[in-house]
Amino acid sequence: MTERRVWQRAEALRRLGGDEELLRELCQIFLEESPKLLQKLRQAVVYGDPEAALQAAHCLKGELSYLGAGKASQIARQLQDMADDKDLSQAAEKLAFLERELANLHCAMKDSAGMLR
Amino acid sequence: MNAPKEFPVTSGSKAQPSRLDSVLIAEDDPIFHRVLQSQLQKWGYQVVAVKDGLDAWSALQQQNAPPMAILDWMMPGLDGIELCRKIRSSKPGPYRYLLLLTAKDDKKDVVAGLEAGADDYLTKPFDMDELHARVRAGKRILELQDALIKAHEALQFESAHDPLTGLWNRGAIAGMLKREVRRSVRSHESLGVIMADVDHFKKINDSYGHPAGDAVLREVAHRLVESVRCYDYVGRYGGEEFLIVVVDCAVSVLGAIAERVRLGIAERPIDTGVGQIRASLSVGLASAQAGSPDSLDPEELVRAADAALYSAKAKGRNRVESAPVVRAAGQGGG
Numbered sequence: 001m002t003e004r005r006v007w008q009r010a011e012a013l014r015r016l017g018g019d020e021e022l023l024r025e026l027c028q029i030f031l032e033e034s035p036k037l038l039q040k041l042r043q044a045v046v047y048g049d050p051e052a053a054l055q056a057a058h059c060l061k062g063e064l065s066y067l068g069a070g071k072a073s074q075i076a077r078q079l080q081d082m083a084d085d086k087d088l089s090q091a092a093e094k095l096a097f098l099e100r101e102l103a104n105l106h107c108a109m110k111d112s113a114g115m116l117r
Numbered sequence: 118m119n120a121p122k123e124f125p126v127t128s129g130s131k132a133q134p135s136r137l138d139s140v141l142i143a144e145d146d147p148i149f150h151r152v153l154q155s156q157l158q159k160w161g162y163q164v165v166a167v168k169d170g171l172d173a174w175s176a177l178q179q180q181n182a183p184p185m186a187i188l189d190w191m192m193p194g195l196d197g198i199e200l201c202r203k204i205r206s207s208k209p210g211p212y213r214y215l216l217l218l219t220a221k222d223d224k225k226d227v228v229a230g231l232e233a234g235a236d237d238y239l240t241k242p243f244d245m246d247e248l249h250a251r252v253r254a255g256k257r258i259l260e261l262q263d264a265l266i267k268a269h270e271a272l273q274f275e276s277a278h279d280p281l282t283g284l285w286n287r288g289a290i291a292g293m294l295k296r297e298v299r300r301s302v303r304s305h306e307s308l309g310v311i312m313a314d315v316d317h318f319k320k321i322n323d324s325y326g327h328p329a330g331d332a333v334l335r336e337v338a339h340r341l342v343e344s345v346r347c348y349d350y351v352g353r354y355g356g357e358e359f360l361i362v363v364v365d366c367a368v369s370v371l372g373a374i375a376e377r378v379r380l381g382i383a384e385r386p387i388d389t390g391v392g393q394i395r396a397s398l399s400v401g402l403a404s405a406q407a408g409s410p411d412s413l414d415p416e417e418l419v420r421a422a423d424a425a426l427y428s429a430k431a432k433g434r435n436r437v438e439s440a441p442v443v444r445a446a447g448q449g450g451g
Contacts, residue, residue: 017245022155026148033147058191062220063148066242 005071006101007108012068027109030067034060038102041079045091053091054083060098064105072101137259139163139183140252143173143200144218145192149241153187156245157252170195174203177213184259185214185252187239190230198233205234212262214255218243279353281331282338287360290352291415294362297350298415301365301405309363309371309404312422313341313378316397316434318357325391332389333396340381345374360419368404368442375402375437383435397435401426406442 009023016022037056044053057080064073075098082091140162144150154166165183167173171194176182186204188197195203197217204213217235219227230238236258239251277289285293294310301308315321315337322330334357341351341359354360361378363371379400386393403421405413421440429438 015242015244016152017156019155022152025155026151029147029151055191058220059146062146062241066148066152 006069006104007112008068008070009108009112010068011070012066015066015068024113026067027113030063031106031109034063034102034106037063038099041098042095044083045088045095048088050083050086050088053088054080057083069101069105072098072105075101136163136181137184137256137263139165139181139185141173141176141183141186142166143168143170143186143192143197144189145169146189149189149218153248156248160249160252162252169193170197170200173200177204184211185216185255187216187218187252188235189218190220197235198230201230201234211266212259214259216251216255282335282353284338284342284359285350285352287352287354290350290354290360290362293350293352294360294415294419297362297364298405298413298418302413306365307367307404307406308418309366309368309374309402310418310422311361311363311371311375311378312354312401312403312419312426313359313361313398314400314426314430315357315382316399316430318396321394321396325389325394329389329391329394333387333394336387336389337382337396337398341378344378344381349374360422366404371402371404372437372439375400375439379435379437399426399429399434400437401429401440402437403440404442 012026013020013023016026037060041053041056041060044050044056057076061073061076061080064070064076075094079091079094079098082088082094138161140157142150142153142157142164144153144166145168150166150168154164157164163183165176167176170188170192173186173188173192174195177186188200190197192200201215201217204215215235215237217230217238218241219230219238220241227238236255237251239248277285279286284290297308300306315333318330318333321333334353338351338353338359341361345351345361345363348364350362350364352360352362361374363374366374379398383397386395401422402425403418405418425438425440429436432438
């Protein structure tokens with residue numbers, strides 16, 4: 001049930017025209033690359049760098065939305081808007097949400113790929 | 118520089134044309150990079166994939182660069198918008214079809230992308246069907262453009278070539294002579310003009326028929342091209358009259374080339390549909406000495422070669438006659 005809320009896998013699959021293999025490959029890339037983006041975002045928030053935060057949040061938002069992680073994508077979007085307005089005062093809190101959501105998403109993806117069994 | 122020996126020749130641009138089914142992808146995000154690459158390859162496109170705007174720019178400068186580019190808006194180096202502008206303001210070349218990728222909720226205006234020179238845009242997250250449809254739409258435009266370019270090149274070829282022989286036609290060869298005269302004056306090189314006429318051509322037509330006459334003209338054209346150097350120009354000047362522009366050539370060499378031209382026809386008969394036909398050429402040549410000042414007149418060269426040709430006819434045909442070397446006014450003899 002958590003997987004459905006965190007990750008609309010079917011939506012991602014439909015978008016890829018039902019290509020299971022490609023979806024698996026994309027999840028693999030995401031599992032490797034998203035921690036780096038998250039790290040960039042975290043740093044940008046900590047050091048108060050809206051420019052860098054904007055870039056990282058924008059990338060995460062796009063990937064998350066594409067892969068069917070609607071909720072996480074929304075949070076990234078809110079972070080992007082904050083960065084765009086150059087006001088990161090509420091960003092740390094949002095970032096914590098995003099980190100939790102991403103952790104769940106990673107689990108769901110690994111689960112689906114049979115990596116947790 | 119000589120006209121190709123066969124006609125019609127496929128409209129040839131010198132550079133190899135780009136493949137219409139090749140696509141450049143410029144996308145720094147690893148997920149979208151992979152999605153685009155994988156899908157376009159699956160649909161049979163040749164993919165050049167780069168991860169930033171500067172690499173995209175240099176990939177598009179290559180010969181045979183893909184005619185279509187899918188550019189992400191946000192990229193390191195050069196972003197998609199800047200890249201569109203840069204491509205559109207670069208020197209004219211083959212048209213690039215530019216598809217810009219944007220995020221749906223970006224505050225940036227899609228209009229700005231189109232105004233920067235993008236042909237179309239696609240918002241992330243996009244479905245495969247939509248991507249495919251947009252890429253196909255772009256390919257249709259490129260195919261139309263390709264057909265137009267080919268038609269234009271074919272027309273250009275036809276407007277400069279004689280359809281029977283494939284040689285330059287009168288207008289084209291006259292233009293080349295004019296250009297070469299100017300060049301020879303500027304660079305102090307000598308220039309030769311050979312005028313050759315098929316002897317008793319009317320008799321050939323009357324005795325063997327016009328198709329045989331045409332075959333003779335085609336074979337004469339072919340042998341003329343073989344007899345001159347690859348950088349000389351051969352044109353059909355009139356019915357059975359040919360004009361050859363011999364660039365940067367000493368008078369003695371010019372005589373040898375003219376003799377080779379004459380011999381090329383006289384030494385062996387021409388095969389036609391009605392059997393072998395013997396033909397010969399009367400040849401007149403004229404030359405302008407190197408170092409003439411700016412008043413050298415191409416018409417004068419042609420007139421001198423023509424007069425020499427008539428003298429060759431008068432002296433019994435199948436022979437070469439030379440006009441006195443043409444020197445422009447103000448140039449001393451010597």
